[in-house]
Amino acid sequence: MTQHAQPGQGTLGGTEPTAPPERPVTEPTAWLGWIWFAAAMMVLLGMFNIIEGLVALFHGDFYAVGPQGLLVFDLTSWGWIHLIIGALAVAAGFGLFTGAAWARVTAVVLATINAVAQLAFLSAYPVWGALVIALDVVVIWAVVVHGGEVRRAG
Numbered sequence: 001m002t003q004h005a006q007p008g009q010g011t012l013g014g015t016e017p018t019a020p021p022e023r024p025v026t027e028p029t030a031w032l033g034w035i036w037f038a039a040a041m042m043v044l045l046g047m048f049n050i051i052e053g054l055v056a057l058f059h060g061d062f063y064a065v066g067p068q069g070l071l072v073f074d075l076t077s078w079g080w081i082h083l084i085i086g087a088l089a090v091a092a093g094f095g096l097f098t099g100a101a102w103a104r105v106t107a108v109v110l111a112t113i114n115a116v117a118q119l120a121f122l123s124a125y126p127v128w129g130a131l132v133i134a135l136d137v138v139v140i141w142a143v144v145v146h147g148g149e150v151r152r153a154g
Contacts, residue, residue, distance in 0.1 A: 031146035035096060038139040042093030042107050045114065049086030053079045085110065096143065099150030104143050111136040111143075 056079030089110050095103025115136035122129040 034142040039096035046086040046089030053083030104147040
């Protein structure tokens with residue numbers, strides 16, 4: 001009788017090392033571009049917030065403060081808040097380019113906060129506010145639905 005080797009067994013009855021199963025290779029879709037758009041928007045948003053924060057801290061007379069104050073906070077608090085949110089947005093934007101999970105969560109949270117904050121300015125700047133809210137919604141949608149594609153493409 002002839003001896004046939006079974007899969008995973010050598011001819012002498014020992015086991016041969018088996019190769020690990022290969023991951024299916026998936027081609028990145030066109031949505032990868034939307035994730036990079038979201039990342040670039042987060043970096044840009046962060047840079048704008050950093051500039052606004054620095055201006056509020058070092059050149060406070062640039063902003064006109066009404067009799068009720070600047071929204072809820074004084075100018076220094078407002079500047080620090082913008083500076084911190086801006087730094088977080090820049091970090092989240094660069095993190096999105098790598099597909100990091102923390103960056104996706106941070107980007108969604110910051111874009112949500114920004115969209116809600118724009119509601120306060122709709123009466124003063126209706127076109128700008130509506131445009132920023134729409135961009136925030138696109139960023140949130142792209143990151144939530146297709147955020148994992150950056151990691152798979154890399």
